[in-house]
Amino acid sequence: xxxxxxxxxxxxxxxxxxxxxxxxxxxxxxxxxxxxxxxxxxxxxxxxxxxxxxxxxxxxxxxxxxxxxxxxxxxxxxxxxxxxxxxxxxxxxxxxxxxxxxxxxxxxxxxxxxxxxxxxxxxxxxxxxxxxxxxxxxxxxxxxxxxxxxxxxxxxxxxxxxxxxxxxxxxxxxxxxxxxxxxxxxxxxxxxxxxxxxxxxxxxxxxxxxxxxxxxxxxxxxxxxxxxxxxxxxxxxxxxxxxxxxxxxxxxxxxxxxxxxxxxxxxxxxxxxxxxxxxxxxxxxxxxx
Amino acid sequence: xxxxxxxxxxxxxxxxxxxxxxxxxxxxxxxxxxxxxxxxxxxxxxxxxxxxxxxxxxxxxxxxxxxxxxxxxxxxxxxxxxxxxxxxxxxxxxxxxxxxxxxxxxxxxxxxxxxxxxxxxxxxxxxxxxxxxxxxxxxxxxxxxxxxxxxxxxxxxxxxxxxxxxxxxxxxxxxxxxxxxxxxxxxxxxxxxxxxxxxxxxxxxxxxxxxxxxxxxxxxxxxxxxxxxxxxxxxxxxxxxxxxxxxxxxxx
Amino acid sequence: xxxxxxxxxxxxxxxxxxxxxxxxxxxxxxxxxxxxxxxxxxxxxxxxxxxxxxxxxxxxxxxxxxxxxxxxxxxxxxxxxxxxxxxxxxxxxxxxxxxxxxxxxxxxxxxxxxxxxxxxxxxxxxxxxxxxxxxxxxxxxxxxxxxxxxxxxxxxxxxxxxxxxxxxxxxxxxxxxxxxxxxxxxxxxxxxxxxxxxxxxxxxxxxxxxxxxxxxxxxxxxxxxxxxxxxxxxxxxxxxxxxxxxxxxxxxxxxxxxxxxxxxxxxxxxxxxxxxxxxxxxxxxxxxxxxxxxxxxxxxxxxxxxxxxxxxxxxxxxxxxxxxxxxxx
Numbered sequence: 001x002x003x004x005x006x007x008x009x010x011x012x013x014x015x016x017x018x019x020x021x022x023x024x025x026x027x028x029x030x031x032x033x034x035x036x037x038x039x040x041x042x043x044x045x046x047x048x049x050x051x052x053x054x055x056x057x058x059x060x061x062x063x064x065x066x067x068x069x070x071x072x073x074x075x076x077x078x079x080x081x082x083x084x085x086x087x088x089x090x091x092x093x094x095x096x097x098x099x100x101x102x103x104x105x106x107x108x109x110x111x112x113x114x115x116x117x118x119x120x121x122x123x124x125x126x127x128x129x130x131x132x133x134x135x136x137x138x139x140x141x142x143x144x145x146x147x148x149x150x151x152x153x154x155x156x157x158x159x160x161x162x163x164x165x166x167x168x169x170x171x172x173x174x175x176x177x178x179x180x181x182x183x184x185x186x187x188x189x190x191x192x193x194x195x196x197x198x199x200x201x202x203x204x205x206x207x208x209x210x211x212x213x214x215x216x217x218x219x220x221x222x223x224x225x226x227x228x229x230x231x232x233x234x235x236x237x238x239x240x241x242x243x244x245x246x247x248x249x250x251x252x253x254x255x256x257x258x259x260x261x262x263x264x265x266x267x268x269x270x271x272x273x274x275x276x277x278x279x280x281x282x283x284x285x286x287x288x289x
Numbered sequence: 290x291x292x293x294x295x296x297x298x299x300x301x302x303x304x305x306x307x308x309x310x311x312x313x314x315x316x317x318x319x320x321x322x323x324x325x326x327x328x329x330x331x332x333x334x335x336x337x338x339x340x341x342x343x344x345x346x347x348x349x350x351x352x353x354x355x356x357x358x359x360x361x362x363x364x365x366x367x368x369x370x371x372x373x374x375x376x377x378x379x380x381x382x383x384x385x386x387x388x389x390x391x392x393x394x395x396x397x398x399x400x401x402x403x404x405x406x407x408x409x410x411x412x413x414x415x416x417x418x419x420x421x422x423x424x425x426x427x428x429x430x431x432x433x434x435x436x437x438x439x440x441x442x443x444x445x446x447x448x449x450x451x452x453x454x455x456x457x458x459x460x461x462x463x464x465x466x467x468x469x470x471x472x473x474x475x476x477x478x479x480x481x482x483x484x485x486x487x488x489x490x491x492x493x494x495x496x497x498x499x500x501x502x503x504x505x506x507x508x509x510x511x512x513x514x515x516x517x518x519x520x521x522x523x524x525x526x527x528x529x530x531x532x533x534x535x536x537x538x539x540x541x
Numbered sequence: 542x543x544x545x546x547x548x549x550x551x552x553x554x555x556x557x558x559x560x561x562x563x564x565x566x567x568x569x570x571x572x573x574x575x576x577x578x579x580x581x582x583x584x585x586x587x588x589x590x591x592x593x594x595x596x597x598x599x600x601x602x603x604x605x606x607x608x609x610x611x612x613x614x615x616x617x618x619x620x621x622x623x624x625x626x627x628x629x630x631x632x633x634x635x636x637x638x639x640x641x642x643x644x645x646x647x648x649x650x651x652x653x654x655x656x657x658x659x660x661x662x663x664x665x666x667x668x669x670x671x672x673x674x675x676x677x678x679x680x681x682x683x684x685x686x687x688x689x690x691x692x693x694x695x696x697x698x699x700x701x702x703x704x705x706x707x708x709x710x711x712x713x714x715x716x717x718x719x720x721x722x723x724x725x726x727x728x729x730x731x732x733x734x735x736x737x738x739x740x741x742x743x744x745x746x747x748x749x750x751x752x753x754x755x756x757x758x759x760x761x762x763x764x765x766x767x768x769x770x771x772x773x774x775x776x777x778x779x780x781x782x783x784x785x786x787x788x789x790x791x792x793x794x795x796x797x798x799x800x801x802x803x804x805x806x807x808x809x810x811x812x813x814x815x816x817x818x819x820x821x822x823x824x825x826x827x828x829x830x831x832x833x834x835x836x837x838x839x840x841x842x843x844x845x846x847x848x849x850x851x852x853x854x855x856x857x858x859x860x861x862x863x864x865x866x867x868x869x870x
Contacts, residue, residue, distance in 0.1 A: 095658065099603070099846055103846070110835040273667050277651075379743035396748040444747055
């Protein structure tokens with residue numbers, strides 16, 4: 001058995017990791033909730049954003065500064081991808097969207113591979129090895145920052161959805177797309193905005209991940225599997241579900257890593273994922289119509 | 290012993306807080322066309338989904354030819370001889386008319402060529418013979434309704450549940466379809482139809498059940514039903530029967 | 542059988558035999574090992590894609606995890622020979638059976654839970670990953686080092702000195718599945734499968750046991766893709782977790798039929814040839830940059846779905862019709 005302090009430290013570390021999972025998952029679930037599709041290009045977009053953050057850092061811009069440029073940039077890219085590629089190419093069929101986003105994911109990942117090779121790259125930031133002392137546990141500063149940024153992003157996103165007209169339009173389309181169209185909402189625009197918001201969240205996640213992680217053309221895959229699990233667990237389309245699910249999975253992963261070792265911890269995520277899908281595909285929280 | 294073809298006893302269906310079908314009982318004997326009418330939201334389609342097996346009743350019993358079928362999956366009920374059409378037509382859009390009907394025909398014909406031959410025969414009965422090679426997605430709404438009918442008919446049912454096959458058709462199209470339904474009945478198939486087109490109900494049905502707010506409120510011949518005070522109230526609102534009666538007296 | 546029936550048989554199966562016969566001549570045209578090697582690999586991808594096409598193309602159930610079946614076929618034949626000393630041909634057949642069993646099990650769990658669309662894609666993806674992680678960690682499968690088969694060239698061991706023999710065997714398997722697929726198209730099972738793809742509720746209303754038909758389809762689909770995996774292990778005499786259960790296998794299995802033409806017998810073969818042609822062309826133009834070929838595949842998927850939803854085969858048919866009407870007028 002482990003001493004309580006070690007277990008508590010593992011739980012807190014799990015929560016910090018889980019916050020980034022939550023951010024990646026909120027982006028996935030937002031797109032699902034509105035477009036009713038699973039974006040299989042999610043991982044590839046995260047990878048692309050991490051490369052962008054990496055090269056920004058190489059050019060002398062700290063990821064925490066770069067995020068203010070990259071989030072809007074990825075919003076625009078995401079908007080364009082949905083509006084001008086995914087939407088038109090899918091002809092309104094969900095099964096086509098599935099394949100188009102898969103095709104985009106293959107395209108992005110392998111274009112990155114062709115451009116930058118499969119090397120693993122890391123960056124050095126001044127706060128890379130700093131720690132935050134809570135008295136009973138030392139926490140790595142980059143992950144504490146990641147946690148804080150996630151909380152801010154989630155709050156902003158929540159405010160955007162609840163308080164602004166755009167947010168109201170997004171929620172209207174999520175609930176009833178035909179009705180929204182009838183009252184004059186441009187559904188294609190709302191779809192693209194939502195997709196853009198998802199991509200912007202991924203850009204933010206990339207900027208807070210990079211200081212404590214590495215980048216490589218397939219790095220997004222690992223996160224996206226976790227995000228799928230979180231989203232299924234939290235209920236497809238439920239943002240609070242994705243937040244709680246992300247934190248939960250972070251803790252589960254951290255604890256199972258502590259008790260069973262790394263690779264089996266990874267297995268644990270997939271087993272939870274499969275069970276969640278098979279037993280309760282509507283998720284533990286929110287139900288799907 | 291002759292059990293009724295279909296016997297629904299105290300069937301109820303609850304969706305959350307809504308009691309869509311409220312202890313409905315009805316009996317249908319073999320041979321004939323029975324109508325099921327009622328205002329929008331009365332529970333007609335829900336009752337159909339209970340009989341065809343797409344939903345299970347919350348309580349109550351559904352028996353077909355004396356056998357309890359309440360727990361059977363839709364495909365098993367189809368195999369026993371209960372076929373249905375959908376109010377919102379559900380064609381196999383990517384297939385031709387012939388292939389669509391053949392899917393139904395396969396229920397009783399394992400061989401492909403026999404199913405295709407059966408599909409051709411059925412297409413003539415519903416007036417789609419000249420469209421056999423057309424993709425189902427290319428049919429007009431009237432054509433799709435006929436296709437819906439043809440597919441169900443191709444399963445060689447004993448009981449055919451028609452969910453508003455005439456809705457959305459113009460009067461001349463309605464006049465074309467009525468003889469088809471009569472022909473189906475003459476072929477020995479018992480028909481239960483949900484219908485809003487009263488002209489068709491009057492000319493086709495021997496018996497009519499009226500459903501309102503999930504309950505059967507009247508049963509009888511079409512002409513008796515139209516004079517039933519409960520029915521008039523259900524359609525036209527509280528007090529309507531009295532006002533109509535008063536008007537009849539005044540004009541009478 | 543009626544005359545028209547015989548004519549129908551002929552027009553259904555003759556093209557398959559003609560294509561097979563033409564492809565069979567390849568080793569006579571070239572004895573270059575690199576060409577034959579590429580052709581064997583292409584046929585393996587086509588075979589895996591043919592398996593996927595039965596479930597995905599005809600049945601409309603898009604699996605993103607066919608590596609689970611490919612890998613079970615590959616590990617099945619490798620482990621039965623390496624660990625239990627089974628005859629190679631017996632192991633090959635048993636590995637196909639194992640793949641089918643895995644397919645039936647995954648299908649039973651997924652379809653029983655009513656998973657469709659994205660949910661089905663996700664769960665199959667996850668199953669394949671579980672297999673990969675376990676195969677990578679378990680000592681029984683040789684862990685990360687994988688499993689090696691003993692080189693012992695003899696026809697009795699399913700090992701041949703000539704690549705042409707492997708080529709012909711792979712071609713025979715592809716041809717067999719082409720015939721099987723065509724037979725499915727002309728059967729009640731095939732009609733039911735397509736009906737489920739087009740509209741599952743309507744299929745149920747017409748008396749189709751959709752659970753049973755989907756279960757049969759995934760079992761058959763898995764068996765065919767497992768055959769591709771088993772052949773792979775036999776051809777290279779080596780298998781590891783990333784090769785057998787990697788996501789790349791799942792992607793390759795679905796790319797070929799989508800690009801060639803979903804739910805058509807020749808789709809996977811046409812798609813494979815197109816993809817390999819594209820890859821070779823890209824390599825010739827850009828040199829050997831890793832990833833460039835697969836990136837093009839991804840772009841091609843988007844383009845095909847956008848502009849030729851019925852795949853290249855559908856596109857060819859459309860062009861053909863256009864030309865013939867122009868000729869006629």
